[in-house]
Amino acid sequence: xxxxxxxxxxxxxxxxxxxxxxxxxxxxxxxxxxxxxxxxxxxxxxxxxxxxxxxxxxxxxxxxxxxxxxxxxxxxxxxxxxxxxxxxxxxxxxxxxxxxxxxxxxxx
Numbered sequence: 001x002x003x004x005x006x007x008x009x010x011x012x013x014x015x016x017x018x019x020x021x022x023x024x025x026x027x028x029x030x031x032x033x034x035x036x037x038x039x040x041x042x043x044x045x046x047x048x049x050x051x052x053x054x055x056x057x058x059x060x061x062x063x064x065x066x067x068x069x070x071x072x073x074x075x076x077x078x079x080x081x082x083x084x085x086x087x088x089x090x091x092x093x094x095x096x097x098x099x100x101x102x103x104x105x106x107x108x
Contacts, residue, residue: 018096025089025096032089035082039075046072 049068053060 014099018099021096022093025093029086029089032082032085035085036079039078039082042075042078043072046075 046068053064053068
């Protein structure tokens with residue numbers, strides 16, 4: 001995580017504070033994207049397993065299919081969780097950038 005240097009100009013401290021929050025959120029989004037990417041990789045593995053079962057000379061056992069279904073369900077939950085986190089953080093980034101665009105007015 002990189003933090004933006006604070007300068008002592010008027011309004012810069014608030015802008016830097018918000019920018020640091022956005023930077024922190026970007027790091028969290030990167031983590032959530034990695035969660036989704038890992039789930040996609042796991043789904044590729046499930047796809048390969050299904051292809052192997054389909055090409056086997058004997059039908060799959062019900063326990064094999066149940067285990068595969070559970071893996072797919074767990075990966076779907078991981079994808080859903082990752083996407084929900086990304087959406088939540090996007091809303092937070094929007095709120096933080098709104099503060100940059102419309103800083104609080106401080107009169108004399």
